[in-house]
Amino acid sequence: MSTLLPALLAWRPFLDPIDIHTGWYVLLVPLALFIAIAYKAVRTKNMDRYYREVGVMTVQIIALMIGLAAASFLIVEVFARAAE
């Protein structure tokens, strides 16, 4: 906290970047949510199911990204190392 406080006090929103370099993967959640909000507003046929479809698409994006990360990890760390 003692190291975080000066950084927070000096931080100016929209002028300085957020210091979230260690937990950057958390940013996938709002990114996926905003993409789903905009995309489903265009593609949904029945707007009564809009919020449900936004939720489903957000979860789908996050799950697919986790799956892709796991697949990449397996290829690089397991299969490529085994082939060496």
Add this chain to the structure above:
Amino acid sequence: MLLAWVCPGAGHIFLGHTKRGAGVCAGVLGLFVFGLFLAGPTAVDSGLFFHNLVKRWTGGPNTTFDTAPEGDPIWFAGTAFVGPIALAVDYHHQFNLKQPAERNTSGGVARRSPRPFPSAGPDGSTIAPAYSRALGRVAEIGVLSCTLAGMLNLIAIIDAAHHHRAPRRRREGGSA
């Protein structure tokens, strides 16, 4: 189509699809503001490429060009679809936040982001830099977020061009 570019979602709202328009507006502007919030002005940086393109067409043979070598014109091409707000943010970034650094080969000035530490003012006080340039993952995700906002608005613009005006709702029990 023009309305949809000027304000994301306005094309759908004009056609009577208010809820769709509100969704597009929230999603596109949400992504754009999220990118700016993450990375600051670094997320929107044309590097004066398009500014110089217009200058090249309209200027004479002795026109000088200011340059901004740190810019990302390809990513900005996607971000520009967010609308005039993206152009305004980029203009503010290039001409108010970046500083003239050195002369370039065309006789203009190369504009660069300020050094990331406070400088001393004329009266001895410390002056904070106009902004800090984002680096690493935060910069990547900020730029990605703003460009995705532009690409999603492009989908919305195309969709608004193919949509018909929504039929007005009939009053219950009344005649059409």
